Amino acid sequence: PATAQEEKPQIIIAYDGDIDHIELMQFRSVAAYDATANLYEPLITQTVVANDSGELVGQAEFEGAIAESWEVSEDGTVFTFHLRQDAKFADGTPITANDYKYTFDRAITGPGYLALLTPFMAIDTADQIQVIDDYTLQITTNRPAALTETILGFQVFGAISQATASANATEEDPWAEQYFHQNSNSSGPYVITEWNQGVEYVFEPNPNYWRGPEFFQNSATIFRVVPEASTREQLLRAGDVDVALGIPFSSLDALKQDSNIAIHAIPTTRIYHLGMNNNVAPFDDVRVRQAVSMAVPYDAIIENVLAGYGQQPKSPVSVGMEGYTDEYWSYDDGDLEAARALLETAGYGDGFEIDLTVPQEDQGRVDAATWIQAGLAEIGITVNINAVPTAQFSELLYSHELPFFIEQWYSWGNDPFYQLTFNLKCDAFPNYVNYCNPEVDALIDAGTFSRDPQERADLIRRAQQIIVEEAPWAFLYQPDLIIATRSNVTGLALFNDLTLRYAYLGKTE
Amino acid sequence: MTEPILRVEHLVKHFREGRHTIHAVNDVSFEVYPGEAVAVVGESGSGKSTMARCIIRLERPTAGRIVFNGEDITHHSARQMRPARRMLQMVFQDTHESLNPLFSVRRILREPLILHGLNHDKTQILGALEKVKLDQNHLGRRPHQLSGGQKQRVGMARAMITRPQFVVLDEPTASLDMSLRLQTLNLLRELQRELNMAYLFISHDLSTVRHLCDRVLVMYLGRIVEAGRVEDVFDHPRHVYTQALLSAIPIPDPTIQRQRLLLSGETPSTRQLKPGCGLQDRCPHVSAECRVPIPFYKVSDGHVAACRLAKPPIIEEKL
Amino acid sequence: MTTTPDTGATDQSPSLWLSFWAILRSNPLFRYLLRRLGLAVLALVGVIGVAFFLTSVLPGNPAVVRAGPLANEERIERYEREMGLDRPLVVQFADYVVHLAQGDLGESWSSRQPAQDELRARIPATVELGIVAFGLTLAISLPLGILAAVYQGTIIDWVIRLFATFGASVALFWLALIGIHLFYYEWDIAPPPLDRLTIGTEEPPSVTGLFTIDSLLAGDIKTCRDALNHLWLPAMTLALVVSAPMTKMIRSAMLETLDKDFIRTARAVGLPPRTIILVDALRSAFIPVLTTSGIVFGYLVAGNVIVERVFSWAGVGQYVWQALDANNLNAVRGFILLIAVVYIVLNLVIDLLYSLLDPRIRLN
Amino acid sequence: MLHLLLRHFTLLLGSTLLIGFIGVAWIGPTQMKYEPEKVSRNTYERPSKDYPFGTDKFGRDIQTRVVHATQLDLRIAFTVALISFAVGSVIGAIVGYYGDWLDAIVMRGVDVLFAFPSFLLAMVITGVLGDSERNVITAVTIAYIPYFVRLTRGQMLTVRTLPYADAAISIGNPSWRVALIHLLPNTLAPSLVQMSMVAGWAILDTAGLAFLGLGITSPTAEWGVMISEGAQRITTGEWWMWLYPGAALVLAAFAFNLIGDGLRNLLQQ
Amino acid sequence: MDMTEPLLALENLSVTITDNRGQSKPILQGVSFEIYPNEVMGLVGESGSGKSMTALAIMGLLPRRAKPQSGHIWFNGHDLLTLSKREWYAVRGSQLAMIFQNPRAALNPLMRVGQQVARVVRLHQSLKKRAAYEKALDLLQQVGIPDSQTRARAYPHQLSGGMAQRVLIAMMLACQPRLLIADEPTTGLDVTIQAQIFELIKTIQAEFGTTLLLITHDLGVVSEVCQRVAVMQDGKIQEVATVGELFAHPQHPYTQHLMNTLLRVDRPTNSRA
């Protein structure tokens, strides 16, 4: 097989950002997200199916990864996983139930934010995860939850070797965070063989990966940091990289002219919204929010900012998510008369002036703000665009006092309740508009802990009705995920988490 | 005689330069009486300008006393000095750089009047101009529009306009041509007579001194080595240095053949001073006596010299 | 000048050391250096203070950045505590200084690695680019500056001055973008603007960190050529912009020198023009040029930030840009300190060179 | 006459260019058919009769934006140059004249500021202050003040030893008058040259900051902002997006540099 | 006076200079005089009268903006004004040499003075490096620099003005020129030092028989050092005479004016009452 490996191509990917670190539960960068997805293997994983354009898209069904099989109890609260006996970490030690137990302990009581995710599985304490034997793991949830499998499939619940961790733990650093910042004992398909921060990372197949060497379509995947967008484009055109991420929408038409380049525009559920702080005048008045929702030039934004590569959501649930509906949408683009009338009744007949805050590094949001500025000007609202550095933007958001901003959300869980829980539940931290409706909260809770699809569908319809009506957000756009490749690149595999699974990437001659 | 207008007593001025001390002026004492022109001559670096700058308090003396018009101004602050400046003026060496290039002649002349609260209307200024033989149409000009001689005259007018009693002239003619120089000297004499001012006239050009001054102080290495009436000192120099200085000056007369007294070597550094005569390493007549401090010997009335050769042979007479 | 006492020296009589010290102290050059060093340390202390407090008021809470999109108050507070941000600024500063004294610049908050390690890893790239750019700058501006001065007032002078003035007016990022577009994309003369080596080329074993030199040391001509190939376009871009002020400086220094009396003497005794220009004039002219090298250094560093970004060059310039964006304060501070130290050392070296080149300085 | 023209060619060319720019900044905005920030659906139009310089990604008329940007950029250039000159010169003059510990302290401070390349300094300060025209001006101004402090101080150290400084004291001027009325004006000539250079640098710095997303940001019409918007299109053929603002920027900086050179020539004679 | 062939003859030399504004103005107008072998010729006149320009014209070192308009400078049967750049380098130094006022500035501040003299020796006497340096030390000794071994290792700024002027003279001796021009060689030096330098020039002139053109504005110097003298005013030669004649019977009104403005240190000036 060694010789077969060498015949396989190398894949070079130009990234728009750098990896900060790969500590599974604390990394921040998008690039690290891609990296860890290829380094850590969860119990179960999404199945992939090729679509018309040859992309491998993750499905709602799950299949075993390290877990060979699993059972769910009748009431949906007890999950028993049977681990593969042949699965090994990169260092050759077997992956056991203890390692997963350790992983969950680390997630729930250790560093990082994962404790925010476990409630979706109705898990509060580490005790709910139990090792039955070396290859059997049992998870008991407090109540049936819709997303248990989904969340267990997240890469962040991939196996961490307990032995490696304890070998590198210290008094001050019981979870061996320092070690894992730049090291991994891979449970997943790849190992990092070269770590050159800010420049390049080389991923080579993990020789101990349970799926075996045949699984890999390349002999190595090289991750290159290329901050400047136009440089990435030029590299791709010249064939110096195989895959380029973060290509601006506006370049796509031109790139498409090149027969050596394939543009993969993958619809996603990432949703951009215009946040209006319900606690701050004038947005504390629902009529103002509705008027704004009417005046935003949605088409122009999608046409110009996304160059058409995206769609307009008409509810807080993203298009493409289960239960999405646009039936309550009543803010048609360009209904300016109605908008002015609403402002009039709200007492803002003469309009008002407001700062629209966006992170300056996100050109799309800055551009969208420009169109919004133009649109709102039509109904007498003067918008000043306040583009601030990302760090400052976050801080402003987190104060929950920012009146008017563009924020985006992407649900790993690809689930409407998951999405609403974080964004629009009373007192949820990322609910930066301070929207609060107890009825909506109740609907979300009910949906989160129901495993009945029909019930969930009804609940989410009702929630969408209320939220669209109360317009805490103006739903702006859902951009497609753009992955530009050389046209001979095959095997673009994407799960819900929108990260590339390198192993599928190959090249035809 | 009347009270001196200026009395300098044991004036010392040292500069620090890194770790070194520059002994610019070392224990200088003299007096200037109203209406008299006293020359200070000596080679470059002998401390003439430094002494002058101490007198008009552009520098703070290291030691000694300066009494001007009966007032001890040695330790006056800049503010305290201001009133006295009306009576104590200076004409600077470099004609070109002593006038602010951005100021017009009018402004240059008006400023001292305003500062001292004097009448500063046009007649005053015109009067001053007239005294230095410039006319009205120079008023609007800037220094760069004036010739060297004209600039020097503006500088003189500025010093004279407050009708001071005492003016220090630091080589006012050094950068001028022969004919201009003569004109300037004559002008200075006229002004002095007219305004009854006292001059301290600094120069290393001995011929101009002879032309203008009443008394002369010869400086070497920051000390006065000989002093007296101009005729006495120039015609009967007693200090070897004075003799060498005088003999070094070329005489524009091919018929005269002089025996030149050449000093060997060069002026020693002012960083370290040896006790005794400053000339001890260059003098052809040096003896052991020259290596200890030498007093002033009186040569004739008002003529003194700090040289062993000027020592009156009194002791031998007694014997 | 350097005096590294070997350990065996301790049993020698102390008076020997004292007298040695006395000799050193009486050496004016040494004393001068000592004083300069003292001043440099003072300036450095100032830089540390300014860097710390200036960056502390940068808007945006680093703990917030670290907490990420799934943040909540409790996590932010915990991170603030972990990162020491909850303490009064003065205490933070004291802590910073204490760590600094141990050579510890603190943790780079985005990668969680020691900032000094990260900076160290980035320095060679910047140094290599900087040196080559500076070399090119000299190669461009020395002949141009000399030519312009020697042929003052002629058409040559005109063209060179216009070039210099124009060069000083071009926005670096614009030039870099056009350069890439033309040389790489249109004409395919330059390699992809992707860091320092072609993908897949082994880095030479690190000795100096400079790939060109390390590869030569390892006898690997191919890698060296590859490194050079990657270097020339970014370096040239920088050099073009930097050589504009440099050319002007050399020209005016040369002109001033050519006007000096001693040049006239050299001509009056019949020395050939080449000797006069290259030996007498150039050496004198180099002194004022040298003193302004600090400014040139500034141009280079500032230019680096932009060039490194455009050419994906993983040097300190790109690093600080990312750090600034992520409110990674320790990294930003480390960078500022690095620049300040280099600048100060550079000035010291310049002073030293200056006093070596100019005997008039030596004794004062 | 020709000789004269040639001698001051740089100054003449520079002034002509600058006057042209000032004219454009002054009258231009009123002559434009469009609004600089008014978006339209005619995005990425090539230069044509309707849009002489084409349009950008928001369908804004590039000519209008370049013209409006002229006003903004010149304003920044002049303000930065003037304020840094005024503040720097006075500090430099006082420090240079009074010397001593004041000099020692201030100059160490200036050394510290000098230790940062001015562009980086401006970068950090803009980061601290946030993005706005005023903050860019403040940041760039602060970055250039040390230049003037140094220059004026250096000049002052020479000038204060000149006889006319002594003359000013000896006729009874108080020391502040000597420093500020007599000497300061005489130290300004080199600063004038520096000022016009700084004006040029200020424009380049502003644009550089905008390129890095700092300072003036979209949608404001500013050359640097426009160039960096155009730079994103450098591969896709919308050359008019970066060419016109780029040319304006280079020409304006060129004008200031020419004037600086010309002034220097004039002063050196 | 040896009235053989003149060594150098200026014939009707006119030079104009173009100023910043592009206006040209004459600075030398029809200057003619001769210098004979082995004599000391004086050139006097007030500041700005064109003395230095005359000297520079002879040396071919006129400033860029000054251009000879007409006339000839005959030297050795050649007209110097027609020499090419290259030919000039054969003439300067070896045939003609010049010393300037402000001697310290006239030496390269970055080179030890011994080296500076030595490289001129090497240039004109084609000696080996070592030998040239030895020769340079000799020359320094000859111009009265005590302890020349040590002084040769000094840099110009470490020398006094008088010493520096001696070094320059040594440098000119190394050239062994046929004509040496000295442009106010003692301006800025102290009188006692000035006297020393003139003594030196006189000795050297007597010893080496160098022809000397001495430029000064001091008639005293002229009377002590020179044999013949030319008086200049406004770019024109007003009078050429032997020193004796000039002082006894000044012909030209300008010369008479100069005589009248003389101040003398050896006796009170007539005008002082």
Ligand SMILES: Nc1ncnc2c1ncn2[C@@H]1O[C@H](COP(=O)(O)OP(=O)(O)OP(=O)(O)O)[C@@H](O)[C@H]1O
């Ligand atoms: N500000 C100063 N700092 C240090 N040294 C000084 C200063 N001013 C003068 N000196 C030194 O003091 C000594 C006397 O200088 P001063 O200018 O008084 O001489 P001078 O007789 O006026 O000479 P000259 O005839 O050249 O004008 C010189 O050695 C000079 O270098």
Ligand SMILES: Nc1ncnc2c1ncn2[C@@H]1O[C@H](COP(=O)(O)OP(=O)(O)OP(=O)(O)O)[C@@H](O)[C@H]1O
């Ligand atoms: N570079 C120059 N540009 C314009 N005019 C000049 C220049 N150099 C000299 N001149 C003019 O040429 C004339 C003659 O000058 P020159 O230097 O020969 O005078 P000089 O007799 O040597 O005077 P001094 O005794 O002051 O040295 C003067 O009127 C002078 O103004």
Ligand SMILES: [Mg+2]
């Ligand atoms: Mg003096």
Ligand SMILES: [Mg+2]
């Ligand atoms: Mg002359």
